[in-house]
Amino acid sequence: MNKVVALTGNEAAAEAMRQINPDVVAAYPITPQTELMHKFSDFVADAVVKTEMILVESEHSAMSACIGACAAGARVMTATSANGLAFMWEVVYIAASLRLPIVMTVVNRALSGPINIHCDHSDTMGCRDSGWIQLYGENPQEAYDNIIQAIRIAEHPDVRLPVMPTFDGFIISHTLERLEILSDEEVGKFIGAWKPVHPLLDIAHPVTYGPLDLQDYYFEHKKGQAEAMKRAKGVVLAVGKEYGALSGREYGFFEEYKTRDAEQIILCLGSASGTVKSVVDGLREKGRRTGVLKLRMFRPFPAEEILSAIGHAKSIAVLDRAEGFSGLGGPLFPEVRSALYGRSDAKVINYVYGLGGRDLSPEMILSVFDDLEEGRITDREAVHLGVRI
Amino acid sequence: MAREPGYKELPIGGLILEAGNAIRYKTGGWRTYRPQVDKDTCIECLQCWLLCPDCCIYAENEKMEGYDYDHCKGCAICAKICPAKCIRMILETDPRGMADERGRYHSKSKNSSSVIDSKR
Incomplete structure (x- = not known):
């Protein structure tokens, strides 16, 4: 009870x-x-x-x-x-x-x-x-x-x-x-x-x-x-x-939120996914097919299941709350892209956000979905979301 | 030589589930110097037996009866502690001289030419 x-x-x-x-x-x-x-x-x-x-x-x-x-x-x-x-x-x-x-x-x-x-x-x-x-x-x-x-x-x-x-x-x-x-x-x-x-x-x-x-x-x-x-x-x-x-609360490797028919998907971990879900709700009301895959289990990495869940998307943004210092972005990104490599046509890009507790605002998430829809961002380099330049 | 076990056959976590198996790990090959005991001057105090860190001194009927060379690493603690100075360390590469397979010899007999001073 x-x-x-x-x-x-x-x-x-x-x-x-x-x-x-x-x-x-x-x-x-x-x-x-x-x-x-x-x-x-x-x-x-x-x-x-x-x-x-x-x-x-x-x-x-x-x-x-x-x-x-x-x-x-x-x-x-x-x-x-x-x-x-x-x-x-x-x-x-x-x-x-x-x-x-x-x-x-x-x-x-x-x-x-x-x-x-x-x-x-x-x-x-x-x-x-x-x-x-x-x-x-x-x-x-x-x-x-x-x-x-x-x-x-x-x-x-x-x-x-x-x-x-x-x-x-x-x-x-x-x-x-x-x-x-x-x-x-x-x-x-x-x-x-x-x-x-x-x-x-x-x-x-x-x-x-x-x-x-x-x-x-x-x-x-x-x-x-x-x-x-x-x-x-x-x-x-x-x-x-x-x-x-x-x-009454079943758990898997991840939570699929409006991803089934989504063209633009954000994949992220932890508390950020709550904010992303609310942005997705707003965009869905406007008819934009967006979704979020909230990854629960990072180790072991559920590569096959991620491919099945989001491989159909046109573009995917991986949100990393850590910098990998590889020059290629955060640690989540290469694993997601490897999971999709050769088996999905989705364009996968990386955003590093929220380092040191920096807030992730709904406006930032909206800008990510806009980037995805408009194809503005290259998949060769990570974007540091919300950093001052 | 028997095949070593595959990963599925091993206990998890690198655990060893059997007690008392160190006897099967032969460490004698680590030795640079080999101890030998002169049974003509040994006073059977058994301090070598007491202090050997690898239990490599044979003691039978309260008498020092030479070395277990399968496990002795040549640390020379026995030679250092021996109050009668009857244990010497010789290079592994030197011939065994008159000593038997447990490293016992009698000083009245001919010695090996490269005896190391047991005080070292």
Whole structure:
């Protein structure tokens, strides 16, 4: 039974963590994630969760403690943002390569420098190749829903990979919105009992975690990770469907909004898609066939499904909230264009927007649709949307 | 030689699910210097056995009975700690001299020509 509440993104994420009731949480505060952990620490202090909360001296230690606890046999969660995630870097990869199903919420924030605490996706895009599954949420509702589903996806025996549910810093993390939450019993039943796999604390069955892995085995272990990432696609869909039956909100790889007959389509991640949808609504009233594909799952990348969903369009704009410094634009763009390459006639162009929390206004989105319709923009170079020249 | 396992056959995450398997990893090839023990001057204090980081000293009936050369890395801790100065380190490339396959010899017999001072 859904209960209607008003929560910020951070509060919604903390509420999901309370209902999941993980065995161990190790975290370090960083804006804009701080409030999430404040709230969860209250739950620990008030003993409404049985979680062992480890307060560490850095994010590197936070992820290291999560890895140790998860290998020991605990259900483990954490959260971070921006430079905190960057500081974790090497251990983020180790969590994935040890195949530990840790769930880490990342509240998206621009990486320094110059120092900035507001939203962009440079933090999670930076670790796109770390072997973590990434789910981007549009609003507090999706922040909550993604975290609960992330537990099931991560722990599935065909997957056994860490999952990073994300949502936009401040824009979502600090904005009060209406959302529906499940009961504690429903969440407990949905995620199921934690079943540790090869726990270090099972002294009757001793195992070694993290031995040296050289030319003769490392490659096979990486192949195993890559295959698990491919299998995650089916699991994400199955979990999203089951969650839909429970909550009324079914999840897939992306949300298709008026794309079926659209000639101009914007593809984007996170909170921006809400604004794009409202612009699409306005344009549809004027008879312009526009749509938006809101990508939820960036890792693994659903290339075939994106092709099926938007390959028919005349032109597509990929909105990146991160700069890739390749000279070709942001990190989302090349993957979308690769997915369509040779199999779609759509012209695909790239816009980098919203860096450091810069607002994305409806007027900007309108200008993108105008560009697409009028064929003004070359597909050889990214446009930096809203930057002063 | 047996085929190495494919990626589907390996435990996930590079885990090793079997305990006590380091014995199968032979590290003797790492050695530059090889320890040898003079059983004529050895006082059977077994400090070498106690301190060897790779458990490569054979101790039988409370007596030092030479080396496991399959695993000894030639670190020379045994030679350094030996209070009787009866352990010497010789270059791997040197002939074994009068020592047996466990590196035991008797100083009354002829020595190898390239003995390294055990105080090093």
